[in-house]
Amino acid sequence: MTTGRRPGDSGTRDAILAAAKEGFATQGYAATSLRGVARTAGVDPSLVTHFFGSKDGLFEAALALPVDPAALVETVLGGPTGRLGERIVRTFLLVWDSTPGQGPMLAMLRGAVSHEDSAAKLRDLLLRSILRPVAHAAGADDPDRRAALLASQLIGLAVTRYVLRLEPIASAAPDELAPVMGKTLQRYLTGPL
């Protein structure tokens, strides 16, 4: 205990955070209450406020993504420009598919659809931290417009595959999806618009 933290603290905080992730991901922002999260975590509601301040603070913590946007951009850009679209789809699917239950990403997506703060966070993460840098690096004209077009197909992919579970996209292997949707992203990124 060299950090001086009591062991119980981090366990309690983790339990609250896990309950919050579950709640936001399955029920969305509006329907998730501090009281409900506390009940699921088996703690007193005052502890939720103690650790996270407010519902927004809890939401913020629950949305912490398991990936570093800068590392994603680097991965995507590490290869020939002609296959950038396909690499974006593969990287996107890898991040989503490798996260059990797609927890934080689903929570962010569900939150964004019902909650303006969360929509702003998603816009910021997706466009400013990931897609605009990629569009700029690809060297095409009008990178903002291209980044928005990329976002429209990627968000559509996430909603159909993970939220609506629309077949055959929901069960398709990345190897099936990447070439087909990659071609769309490639055109949005480097083709004539």
Next chain:
Amino acid sequence: MTTGRRPGDSGTRDAILAAAKEGFATQGYAATSLRGVARTAGVDPSLVTHFFGSKDGLFEAALALPVDPAALVETVLGGPTGRLGERIVRTFLLVWDSTPGQGPMLAMLRGAVSHEDSAAKLRDLLLRSILRPVAHAAGADDPDRRAALLASQLIGLAVTRYVLRLEPIASAAPDELAPVMGKTLQRYLTGPL
């Protein structure tokens, strides 16, 4: 009053329905309560149950779309196959843009993201009533897969334009979007996959 209905009934029912559409569209399914809807409509909660039975019945009534899917399919198919993709985007934007606040469609989309019944309804409407018939009529192989790909780009367009209000897609004129996304839909529909 030849129908024998009391005038007050339809006014009350309309007020409840308007409050429900507003609630489901802005807050989503889970966070919208019969009690809250009754309060917004200025009626007693028992009247909501009287007219709509349950929250699901109310949701169902609120989701009634202002368009007939069969008529949409006919519009989209009435023209050269080579520009099918572009006509789909134009028709899609026309329906959304011409509905004030995108009420029922936004409610369905927001509902689908947080509520399995509503997700099933959206899958059913979009795929079975609209996109699969279009894909079949286009005469391409593997119409289910093609319809799902169409859905992924159209849902992505709706989320980025109307929910996330991501620029420049949010403010783009249909004439700007239709050629660019139409080409994607055209390939998903009739091109090699």
